[in-house]
Amino acid sequence: MIRLLLADDQALVRGALVALLGLESDLEVVAEVGRGDEVLAAVTRTSPDVALLDIDMPGLDGIEVAARLHAAHPRVRILMVTTFGRPGYLRRAIDAGASGFVVKDTPARELADAVRRVHLGLRVVDPALATETLTAGTSPLTARERQVLAAAADGSAAGVIAERLHLSEGTVRNHLSAAIGKTGTRNRAEAILAARRQGWL
Incomplete structure:
Protein backbone atom coordinates (compact mmCIF):
# COMPACT_ATOMS: atom_id res chain seq x y z
CA MET A 1 0.00 0.00 0.00
CA ALA A 136 11.70 28.37 -22.64
CA GLY A 137 15.15 28.03 -21.10
CA THR A 138 16.07 28.96 -17.55
CA SER A 139 14.96 31.99 -15.58
CA PRO A 140 17.21 35.00 -16.21
CA LEU A 141 16.56 36.27 -12.68
CA THR A 142 19.03 35.70 -9.87
CA ALA A 143 17.71 34.40 -6.55
CA ARG A 144 18.04 37.89 -5.03
CA GLU A 145 16.26 39.56 -7.97
CA ARG A 146 13.44 37.05 -7.63
CA GLN A 147 13.26 37.73 -3.88
CA VAL A 148 13.14 41.51 -4.36
CA LEU A 149 10.59 41.25 -7.15
CA ALA A 150 8.38 39.00 -5.02
CA ALA A 151 8.64 41.47 -2.13
CA ALA A 152 7.56 44.26 -4.49
CA ALA A 153 4.42 42.38 -5.52
CA ASP A 154 2.30 44.00 -2.80
CA GLY A 155 3.20 47.48 -4.08
CA SER A 156 5.64 48.29 -1.27
CA ALA A 157 8.04 51.19 -1.79
CA ALA A 158 11.75 50.45 -2.26
CA GLY A 159 12.50 51.68 1.26
CA VAL A 160 9.98 49.30 2.81
CA ILE A 161 11.32 46.36 0.76
CA ALA A 162 14.87 47.29 1.77
CA GLU A 163 13.93 47.23 5.45
CA ARG A 164 12.09 43.95 5.12
CA LEU A 165 14.96 42.22 3.29
CA HIS A 166 17.77 43.93 5.24
CA LEU A 167 19.19 45.56 2.11
CA SER A 168 19.98 49.14 1.22
CA GLU A 169 17.35 51.05 -0.75
CA GLY A 170 19.84 51.51 -3.60
CA THR A 171 20.44 47.76 -3.78
CA VAL A 172 16.69 47.15 -3.95
CA ARG A 173 16.35 49.67 -6.79
CA ASN A 174 19.25 48.02 -8.64
CA HIS A 175 17.68 44.56 -8.33
CA LEU A 176 14.29 45.86 -9.48
CA SER A 177 15.91 47.61 -12.43
CA ALA A 178 17.80 44.44 -13.36
CA ALA A 179 14.60 42.37 -13.15
CA ILE A 180 12.73 44.86 -15.34
CA GLY A 181 15.53 44.71 -17.91
CA LYS A 182 15.75 40.92 -17.90
CA THR A 183 12.00 40.47 -18.32
CA GLY A 184 11.89 43.03 -21.14
CA THR A 185 9.24 45.08 -19.37
CA ARG A 186 8.80 48.79 -18.62
CA ASN A 187 8.17 48.83 -14.88
CA ARG A 188 8.07 46.67 -11.78
CA ALA A 189 4.36 45.81 -12.13
CA GLU A 190 4.92 44.48 -15.65
CA ALA A 191 8.06 42.65 -14.53
CA ILE A 192 6.09 40.92 -11.75
CA LEU A 193 3.35 39.88 -14.18
CA ALA A 194 5.86 38.61 -16.74
CA ALA A 195 7.80 36.66 -14.11
CA ARG A 196 4.59 35.10 -12.75
CA ARG A 197 3.45 34.09 -16.24
CA GLN A 198 6.72 32.22 -16.72
CA GLY A 199 6.62 30.68 -13.25
CA TRP A 200 9.80 32.46 -12.16
CA LEU A 201 8.06 33.90 -9.06
Missing part, protein backbone atom coordinates in the same frame (compact mmCIF):
# COMPACT_ATOMS: atom_id res chain seq x y z
CA ILE A 2 1.36 3.44 -0.98
CA ARG A 3 0.60 6.03 1.67
CA LEU A 4 -0.28 9.50 0.38
CA LEU A 5 -0.46 13.03 1.73
CA LEU A 6 -2.50 15.60 -0.22
CA ALA A 7 -1.87 19.34 0.16
CA ASP A 8 -4.25 21.66 -1.69
CA ASP A 9 -5.98 24.79 -0.44
CA GLN A 10 -9.14 24.13 -2.47
CA ALA A 11 -11.29 21.79 -0.40
CA LEU A 12 -13.37 20.68 -3.39
CA VAL A 13 -10.28 19.72 -5.42
CA ARG A 14 -8.70 18.03 -2.41
CA GLY A 15 -11.87 16.03 -1.76
CA ALA A 16 -12.08 14.95 -5.40
CA LEU A 17 -8.45 13.80 -5.39
CA VAL A 18 -8.98 11.86 -2.16
CA ALA A 19 -12.04 10.15 -3.66
CA LEU A 20 -10.38 9.33 -6.99
CA LEU A 21 -7.13 8.05 -5.52
CA GLY A 22 -9.07 6.12 -2.88
CA LEU A 23 -10.58 3.99 -5.65
CA GLU A 24 -7.16 2.51 -6.35
CA SER A 25 -6.54 -0.68 -4.36
CA ASP A 26 -2.86 0.07 -3.73
CA LEU A 27 -3.19 3.75 -2.73
CA GLU A 28 -4.24 5.12 0.65
CA VAL A 29 -4.61 8.80 1.54
CA VAL A 30 -3.35 9.07 5.13
CA ALA A 31 -3.37 12.88 5.45
CA GLU A 32 -4.80 15.94 3.74
CA VAL A 33 -4.02 19.58 4.49
CA GLY A 34 -5.14 22.93 3.08
CA ARG A 35 -2.05 25.02 3.82
CA GLY A 36 1.59 24.73 2.87
CA ASP A 37 2.77 25.40 6.40
CA GLU A 38 0.83 22.35 7.67
CA VAL A 39 2.62 19.82 5.47
CA LEU A 40 5.75 19.05 7.51
CA ALA A 41 3.81 18.42 10.72
CA ALA A 42 1.39 16.16 8.84
CA VAL A 43 4.28 14.23 7.30
CA THR A 44 5.88 13.73 10.71
CA ARG A 45 2.54 12.58 12.12
CA THR A 46 1.47 10.18 9.34
CA SER A 47 4.68 9.04 7.51
CA PRO A 48 3.41 9.10 3.91
CA ASP A 49 5.40 7.59 1.04
CA VAL A 50 4.37 10.26 -1.49
CA ALA A 51 3.28 13.88 -0.94
CA LEU A 52 1.09 15.45 -3.63
CA LEU A 53 1.55 19.22 -3.40
CA ASP A 54 -0.27 22.12 -5.03
CA ILE A 55 1.87 25.17 -5.82
CA ASP A 56 -0.40 28.06 -4.89
CA MET A 57 -1.22 27.57 -1.19
CA PRO A 58 -1.44 29.91 1.82
CA GLY A 59 1.23 29.72 4.50
CA LEU A 60 3.96 28.40 2.19
CA ASP A 61 3.82 27.82 -1.54
CA GLY A 62 4.25 24.26 -2.78
CA ILE A 63 7.75 24.78 -4.15
CA GLU A 64 9.04 26.07 -0.81
CA VAL A 65 7.25 23.17 0.90
CA ALA A 66 8.92 20.74 -1.51
CA ALA A 67 12.37 22.12 -0.65
CA ARG A 68 11.75 21.90 3.11
CA LEU A 69 10.14 18.47 2.86
CA HIS A 70 12.98 17.12 0.73
CA ALA A 71 15.54 18.40 3.25
CA ALA A 72 13.69 17.12 6.34
CA HIS A 73 12.26 13.84 4.96
CA PRO A 74 14.28 12.83 1.88
CA ARG A 75 12.62 9.39 1.66
CA VAL A 76 9.19 10.98 0.99
CA ARG A 77 8.67 11.34 -2.77
CA ILE A 78 7.13 14.59 -3.98
CA LEU A 79 4.63 14.96 -6.83
CA MET A 80 3.48 18.46 -7.74
CA VAL A 81 -0.17 18.49 -8.85
CA THR A 82 -1.12 21.96 -9.94
CA THR A 83 -3.31 24.15 -12.11
CA PHE A 84 -0.27 26.22 -13.02
CA GLY A 85 1.61 24.33 -15.74
CA ARG A 86 4.32 26.94 -16.24
CA PRO A 87 7.89 26.18 -17.33
CA GLY A 88 9.51 28.14 -14.50
CA TYR A 89 7.43 26.29 -11.90
CA LEU A 90 8.51 22.91 -13.28
CA ARG A 91 12.19 23.81 -13.21
CA ARG A 92 11.98 25.29 -9.69
CA ALA A 93 9.99 22.30 -8.38
CA ILE A 94 12.54 19.79 -9.72
CA ASP A 95 15.36 21.89 -8.25
CA ALA A 96 13.50 21.84 -4.90
CA GLY A 97 13.43 18.03 -4.86
CA ALA A 98 10.15 17.12 -6.55
CA SER A 99 10.16 13.82 -8.47
CA GLY A 100 7.14 14.64 -10.59
CA PHE A 101 5.00 17.45 -11.96
CA VAL A 102 1.51 17.02 -13.43
CA VAL A 103 -1.41 19.35 -14.03
CA LYS A 104 -4.77 18.95 -12.32
CA ASP A 105 -6.65 18.03 -15.49
CA THR A 106 -4.58 14.83 -15.77
CA PRO A 107 -6.99 11.84 -16.00
CA ALA A 108 -7.42 9.97 -12.71
CA ARG A 109 -5.84 6.77 -14.03
CA GLU A 110 -2.76 8.68 -15.23
CA LEU A 111 -2.47 10.50 -11.90
CA ALA A 112 -2.56 7.19 -10.01
CA ASP A 113 0.09 5.83 -12.36
CA ALA A 114 2.23 8.96 -11.80
CA VAL A 115 2.01 8.36 -8.03
CA ARG A 116 3.17 4.76 -8.47
CA ARG A 117 6.07 5.74 -10.71
CA VAL A 118 7.23 8.51 -8.37
CA HIS A 119 7.02 6.03 -5.48
CA LEU A 120 9.34 3.73 -7.41
CA GLY A 121 11.90 6.55 -7.68
CA LEU A 122 11.14 7.49 -11.29
CA ARG A 123 10.68 11.05 -12.57
CA VAL A 124 7.26 11.91 -13.98
CA VAL A 125 6.67 15.13 -15.89
CA ASP A 126 3.73 16.28 -18.00
CA PRO A 127 5.12 15.81 -21.56
CA ALA A 128 3.75 19.08 -23.00
CA LEU A 129 5.13 21.05 -20.08
CA ALA A 130 8.51 19.32 -20.35
CA THR A 131 8.76 20.38 -24.00
CA GLU A 132 7.73 23.94 -23.18
CA THR A 133 10.28 24.10 -20.37
CA LEU A 134 13.10 22.96 -22.63
CA THR A 135 12.26 25.61 -25.22
Whole structure:
Protein backbone atom coordinates (compact mmCIF):
# COMPACT_ATOMS: atom_id res chain seq x y z
CA MET A 1 0.00 0.00 0.00
CA ILE A 2 1.36 3.44 -0.98
CA ARG A 3 0.60 6.03 1.67
CA LEU A 4 -0.28 9.50 0.38
CA LEU A 5 -0.46 13.03 1.73
CA LEU A 6 -2.50 15.60 -0.22
CA ALA A 7 -1.87 19.34 0.16
CA ASP A 8 -4.25 21.66 -1.69
CA ASP A 9 -5.98 24.79 -0.44
CA GLN A 10 -9.14 24.13 -2.47
CA ALA A 11 -11.29 21.79 -0.40
CA LEU A 12 -13.37 20.68 -3.39
CA VAL A 13 -10.28 19.72 -5.42
CA ARG A 14 -8.70 18.03 -2.41
CA GLY A 15 -11.87 16.03 -1.76
CA ALA A 16 -12.08 14.95 -5.40
CA LEU A 17 -8.45 13.80 -5.39
CA VAL A 18 -8.98 11.86 -2.16
CA ALA A 19 -12.04 10.15 -3.66
CA LEU A 20 -10.38 9.33 -6.99
CA LEU A 21 -7.13 8.05 -5.52
CA GLY A 22 -9.07 6.12 -2.88
CA LEU A 23 -10.58 3.99 -5.65
CA GLU A 24 -7.16 2.51 -6.35
CA SER A 25 -6.54 -0.68 -4.36
CA ASP A 26 -2.86 0.07 -3.73
CA LEU A 27 -3.19 3.75 -2.73
CA GLU A 28 -4.24 5.12 0.65
CA VAL A 29 -4.61 8.80 1.54
CA VAL A 30 -3.35 9.07 5.13
CA ALA A 31 -3.37 12.88 5.45
CA GLU A 32 -4.80 15.94 3.74
CA VAL A 33 -4.02 19.58 4.49
CA GLY A 34 -5.14 22.93 3.08
CA ARG A 35 -2.05 25.02 3.82
CA GLY A 36 1.59 24.73 2.87
CA ASP A 37 2.77 25.40 6.40
CA GLU A 38 0.83 22.35 7.67
CA VAL A 39 2.62 19.82 5.47
CA LEU A 40 5.75 19.05 7.51
CA ALA A 41 3.81 18.42 10.72
CA ALA A 42 1.39 16.16 8.84
CA VAL A 43 4.28 14.23 7.30
CA THR A 44 5.88 13.73 10.71
CA ARG A 45 2.54 12.58 12.12
CA THR A 46 1.47 10.18 9.34
CA SER A 47 4.68 9.04 7.51
CA PRO A 48 3.41 9.10 3.91
CA ASP A 49 5.40 7.59 1.04
CA VAL A 50 4.37 10.26 -1.49
CA ALA A 51 3.28 13.88 -0.94
CA LEU A 52 1.09 15.45 -3.63
CA LEU A 53 1.55 19.22 -3.40
CA ASP A 54 -0.27 22.12 -5.03
CA ILE A 55 1.87 25.17 -5.82
CA ASP A 56 -0.40 28.06 -4.89
CA MET A 57 -1.22 27.57 -1.19
CA PRO A 58 -1.44 29.91 1.82
CA GLY A 59 1.23 29.72 4.50
CA LEU A 60 3.96 28.40 2.19
CA ASP A 61 3.82 27.82 -1.54
CA GLY A 62 4.25 24.26 -2.78
CA ILE A 63 7.75 24.78 -4.15
CA GLU A 64 9.04 26.07 -0.81
CA VAL A 65 7.25 23.17 0.90
CA ALA A 66 8.92 20.74 -1.51
CA ALA A 67 12.37 22.12 -0.65
CA ARG A 68 11.75 21.90 3.11
CA LEU A 69 10.14 18.47 2.86
CA HIS A 70 12.98 17.12 0.73
CA ALA A 71 15.54 18.40 3.25
CA ALA A 72 13.69 17.12 6.34
CA HIS A 73 12.26 13.84 4.96
CA PRO A 74 14.28 12.83 1.88
CA ARG A 75 12.62 9.39 1.66
CA VAL A 76 9.19 10.98 0.99
CA ARG A 77 8.67 11.34 -2.77
CA ILE A 78 7.13 14.59 -3.98
CA LEU A 79 4.63 14.96 -6.83
CA MET A 80 3.48 18.46 -7.74
CA VAL A 81 -0.17 18.49 -8.85
CA THR A 82 -1.12 21.96 -9.94
CA THR A 83 -3.31 24.15 -12.11
CA PHE A 84 -0.27 26.22 -13.02
CA GLY A 85 1.61 24.33 -15.74
CA ARG A 86 4.32 26.94 -16.24
CA PRO A 87 7.89 26.18 -17.33
CA GLY A 88 9.51 28.14 -14.50
CA TYR A 89 7.43 26.29 -11.90
CA LEU A 90 8.51 22.91 -13.28
CA ARG A 91 12.19 23.81 -13.21
CA ARG A 92 11.98 25.29 -9.69
CA ALA A 93 9.99 22.30 -8.38
CA ILE A 94 12.54 19.79 -9.72
CA ASP A 95 15.36 21.89 -8.25
CA ALA A 96 13.50 21.84 -4.90
CA GLY A 97 13.43 18.03 -4.86
CA ALA A 98 10.15 17.12 -6.55
CA SER A 99 10.16 13.82 -8.47
CA GLY A 100 7.14 14.64 -10.59
CA PHE A 101 5.00 17.45 -11.96
CA VAL A 102 1.51 17.02 -13.43
CA VAL A 103 -1.41 19.35 -14.03
CA LYS A 104 -4.77 18.95 -12.32
CA ASP A 105 -6.65 18.03 -15.49
CA THR A 106 -4.58 14.83 -15.77
CA PRO A 107 -6.99 11.84 -16.00
CA ALA A 108 -7.42 9.97 -12.71
CA ARG A 109 -5.84 6.77 -14.03
CA GLU A 110 -2.76 8.68 -15.23
CA LEU A 111 -2.47 10.50 -11.90
CA ALA A 112 -2.56 7.19 -10.01
CA ASP A 113 0.09 5.83 -12.36
CA ALA A 114 2.23 8.96 -11.80
CA VAL A 115 2.01 8.36 -8.03
CA ARG A 116 3.17 4.76 -8.47
CA ARG A 117 6.07 5.74 -10.71
CA VAL A 118 7.23 8.51 -8.37
CA HIS A 119 7.02 6.03 -5.48
CA LEU A 120 9.34 3.73 -7.41
CA GLY A 121 11.90 6.55 -7.68
CA LEU A 122 11.14 7.49 -11.29
CA ARG A 123 10.68 11.05 -12.57
CA VAL A 124 7.26 11.91 -13.98
CA VAL A 125 6.67 15.13 -15.89
CA ASP A 126 3.73 16.28 -18.00
CA PRO A 127 5.12 15.81 -21.56
CA ALA A 128 3.75 19.08 -23.00
CA LEU A 129 5.13 21.05 -20.08
CA ALA A 130 8.51 19.32 -20.35
CA THR A 131 8.76 20.38 -24.00
CA GLU A 132 7.73 23.94 -23.18
CA THR A 133 10.28 24.10 -20.37
CA LEU A 134 13.10 22.96 -22.63
CA THR A 135 12.26 25.61 -25.22
CA ALA A 136 11.70 28.37 -22.64
CA GLY A 137 15.15 28.03 -21.10
CA THR A 138 16.07 28.96 -17.55
CA SER A 139 14.96 31.99 -15.58
CA PRO A 140 17.21 35.00 -16.21
CA LEU A 141 16.56 36.27 -12.68
CA THR A 142 19.03 35.70 -9.87
CA ALA A 143 17.71 34.40 -6.55
CA ARG A 144 18.04 37.89 -5.03
CA GLU A 145 16.26 39.56 -7.97
CA ARG A 146 13.44 37.05 -7.63
CA GLN A 147 13.26 37.73 -3.88
CA VAL A 148 13.14 41.51 -4.36
CA LEU A 149 10.59 41.25 -7.15
CA ALA A 150 8.38 39.00 -5.02
CA ALA A 151 8.64 41.47 -2.13
CA ALA A 152 7.56 44.26 -4.49
CA ALA A 153 4.42 42.38 -5.52
CA ASP A 154 2.30 44.00 -2.80
CA GLY A 155 3.20 47.48 -4.08
CA SER A 156 5.64 48.29 -1.27
CA ALA A 157 8.04 51.19 -1.79
CA ALA A 158 11.75 50.45 -2.26
CA GLY A 159 12.50 51.68 1.26
CA VAL A 160 9.98 49.30 2.81
CA ILE A 161 11.32 46.36 0.76
CA ALA A 162 14.87 47.29 1.77
CA GLU A 163 13.93 47.23 5.45
CA ARG A 164 12.09 43.95 5.12
CA LEU A 165 14.96 42.22 3.29
CA HIS A 166 17.77 43.93 5.24
CA LEU A 167 19.19 45.56 2.11
CA SER A 168 19.98 49.14 1.22
CA GLU A 169 17.35 51.05 -0.75
CA GLY A 170 19.84 51.51 -3.60
CA THR A 171 20.44 47.76 -3.78
CA VAL A 172 16.69 47.15 -3.95
CA ARG A 173 16.35 49.67 -6.79
CA ASN A 174 19.25 48.02 -8.64
CA HIS A 175 17.68 44.56 -8.33
CA LEU A 176 14.29 45.86 -9.48
CA SER A 177 15.91 47.61 -12.43
CA ALA A 178 17.80 44.44 -13.36
CA ALA A 179 14.60 42.37 -13.15
CA ILE A 180 12.73 44.86 -15.34
CA GLY A 181 15.53 44.71 -17.91
CA LYS A 182 15.75 40.92 -17.90
CA THR A 183 12.00 40.47 -18.32
CA GLY A 184 11.89 43.03 -21.14
CA THR A 185 9.24 45.08 -19.37
CA ARG A 186 8.80 48.79 -18.62
CA ASN A 187 8.17 48.83 -14.88
CA ARG A 188 8.07 46.67 -11.78
CA ALA A 189 4.36 45.81 -12.13
CA GLU A 190 4.92 44.48 -15.65
CA ALA A 191 8.06 42.65 -14.53
CA ILE A 192 6.09 40.92 -11.75
CA LEU A 193 3.35 39.88 -14.18
CA ALA A 194 5.86 38.61 -16.74
CA ALA A 195 7.80 36.66 -14.11
CA ARG A 196 4.59 35.10 -12.75
CA ARG A 197 3.45 34.09 -16.24
CA GLN A 198 6.72 32.22 -16.72
CA GLY A 199 6.62 30.68 -13.25
CA TRP A 200 9.80 32.46 -12.16
CA LEU A 201 8.06 33.90 -9.06
